[in-house]
Amino acid sequence: MFRPGTKGSSTVTITEGHDVDARPRLSSADPRDGRGVGSVPVHDAADVADAVGRARADQPAWGRCSPAERADHLRRIRGRLAARAGELAEVIAAETGKPDFDAMAEVLSCAVLFTHTARRAPKVLAPEKVSAFPLYVKRAEIRYEPYGVVGVISPWNYPAFVPVQALSGVLAAGNTAVLKPSELTPLTGVLLAEIINEAGLPLVQVVTGDGATGAALSSSDVDKIAFTGSPATARHILRAAAEHLTPTVMELGGKDAMIVCDDADVEAAARTAVAGCFANAGQTCIAVERVLVTRTNHVAFRDAAIRAAQRVTVGPERTKHVGAITQPPQIDVIEQRLRDATTAGATVVVGGHRRDDLGASFFEPTIVDGVRPDMALAREETFGPVLSIIPVDDVDDAVRVANDCDYGLAGSVFGRDRRVVDDVVERFATGAISVNDALATALVPGLPFGGVRSSGFGRLHGDAGIREFAVPKAVATSRLAVLPGLTASMFGSVRPSAAQVGTVLRVLWGRGAGA
Structure with a gap:
């Protein structure tokens, strides 16, 4: 003690x-x-x-x-x-x-x-x-x-x-x-x-x-x-x-999504999603909570994620991969989200249970397949080791689902075609995106950290x-001390007329965009 x-x-x-x-x-x-x-x-x-x-x-x-x-x-x-x-x-x-x-x-x-x-x-x-x-x-x-x-x-x-x-x-x-x-x-x-x-x-x-x-x-x-x-x-x-x-x-908070494109390295994406979700028992604001995978890769990704999750260890021993849920009542929230999702048709393919045999505050790393975008599990921050797999028609559908969320803290995209990936980066409405990785932006201290919408405002890092x-303070000083101040001359004898000011404006910028 x-x-x-x-x-x-x-x-x-x-x-x-x-x-x-x-x-x-x-x-x-x-x-x-x-x-x-x-x-x-x-x-x-x-x-x-x-x-x-x-x-x-x-x-x-x-x-x-x-x-x-x-x-x-x-x-x-x-x-x-x-x-x-x-x-x-x-x-x-x-x-x-x-x-x-x-x-x-x-x-x-x-x-x-x-x-x-x-x-x-x-x-x-x-x-x-x-x-x-x-x-x-x-x-x-x-x-x-x-x-x-x-x-x-x-x-x-x-x-x-x-x-x-x-x-x-x-x-x-x-x-x-x-x-x-x-x-x-x-x-x-x-x-x-x-x-x-x-x-x-x-x-x-x-x-x-x-x-x-x-x-x-x-x-x-x-x-x-x-x-x-x-x-x-x-x-x-x-x-x-x-x-x-x-x-x-x-x-x-966040409800970070990973988008898996048709040409993605599915095995790498699955390993990354599992680690990005289950690290710190899922109690990370930028945890990967949603995977939006095209139907072309859905089964392959799900199976790869299951294999990766089965290698993750959980328990009170200090060398395990996943430790305790710090706030025990959060387990009740996790269980309720899972009950609602499975009742609505989703399937738990890995885990899904609290582990009272390990202690009072442990929950199995969990993967839920067939999650729909309208489910609470897909929209509300879970803050636990639960990864939701959401099949989508194509990349456009993935971006739409990713953005149809109150949160926008971070996200990730996996794909090989740089043009497609860059297009996702442009359209993904979030504060940060990792390409062919997850959580990476938070580990680069030169990058700003912060979100949009309900994920907040202002920036840390970088x-x-x-x-x-x-506090930025604006300072203006005269180049030559002998020059009079601008404001002092405003009511002086040499004061241009409004028409003269208008003429200057038209001469400078009246014929187009100008410089």
């Missing part, structure tokens, strides 16, 4: 907040066996306000650092992550029930994001010269300044990587942060912040608790909010943020994910 407040392996230090003796506590348990992992205080609105105040007091000094200086500090944070990788991975695995490989890969992904952000931030945040057209007597540039304090509200499925998706850009842009981790994985969030601050500067405050704590952070006077989670929770946050006109970035947390 992890013991917050002490030093040593697998421990974290937690700010207790007001009235320590009377404060309710939130317990964290390992979903594999129900054993306690540790506990944290439930912070109230006053605690949240204090955390925001501390972050605001710490921000000016950090914001005055140059982007290059901040980049150097991000590398120091990466060094602390590497030094304590085993400890962080152990807490991740304990709170989520994921296998050791997945937990350590998550820590590695955090280090990759800090590395990329440190490389790009000095260039991305440098003052940017732009054309001063039509006022060529001016110099024009864009400067990028911090917002101030950013609230980061993160989920439980990737309790270190998801907050770092935001925090890497938040910190690079000169902000400080208040992190609210999920109530299912609070110790991971606390330890992550401890590691970040251990690099030498208090850049991240943490508040722990349930939905009320997150609501308090949403209603606080932070300068921006970054949220990852469900559309339903996002609506609550947006309503609270609207009271202060607080800008937000929303990374929400240059866009750094500038997402910077």
Whole structure:
């Protein structure tokens, strides 16, 4: 059991907040066996306000650092992550029930994001010269300044990587942060912040608790909010943020589709779909949940997917491919979706059952064939290890079905004809597409990460994910100090008439598109 407040392996230090003796506590348990992992205080609105105040007091000094200086500090944070990788991975695995490989890969992904952000931030945040057209007597540039304090509200499925998706850009842009981790994985969030601050500067405050704590952070006077989670929770946050006109970035759910064209490598597509769906027990916002396969390849793909799925192992042992369902009630949702689909004519060809013999929170990797686009299993996020196979007439039909969905986070397409594949990429209405692969866009930190429609707005990762947390300031200065300012001459003696202004307009652009 992890013991917050002490030093040593697998421990974290937690700010207790007001009235320590009377404060309710939130317990964290390992979903594999129900054993306690540790506990944290439930912070109230006053605690949240204090955390925001501390972050605001710490921000000016950090914001005055140059982007290059901040980049150097991000590398120091990466060094602390590497030094304590085993400890962080152990807490991740304990709170989520994921296998050791997945937990350590998550820590590695955090280090990759800090590395990329440190490389790009000095260039991305440098003052940017732009054309001063039509006022060529001016110099024009864009400067990028911090917002101030950013609230980061993160989920439980990737309790270190998801907050770092935001925090890497938040910190690079000169902000400080208040992190609210999920109530299912609070110790991971606390330890992550401890590691970040251990690099030498208090850049991240943490508040722990349930939905009320997150609501308090949403209603606080932070300068921006970054949220990852469900559309339903996002609506609550947006309503609270609207009271202060607080800008937000929303990374929400997905119902990602893979399109398998007639000329695709069916075996490769099947192996990719199985891995892209069952990784992290399907608890990934960009998991492959739907496969839209042309009828030409339907049977071959189904059989290849069955073979691939039969090699996937599941259980509490930390070396298995698939671990626990972190939120046990989600199994009820999975079972209901499967009942509805099979009642409507779909067929479970692999798995389909909870595995109580393995523990209280395990579900078999499952493949459902003959799913129709109108079924809930094909339209609503399952967030579990369930792969739906949807036969379609052709590629046009596949694109239509893929886009006929509230979500648009990511997707994939398998095919050999580059023209056909490029056409799918153009018409697939989603935030990201992997070609002859899946999940790849999320693993390239230079690419932006975010969706459309109910999958959210704003971007993390890449240059866009750094500038997402910077305020662009427009600056115009005179090239020659002796020249009078433009505005000062507006009411002067030399003032053109409206007719003269109209003549200039017609001379320049009255005869066509022009330059």
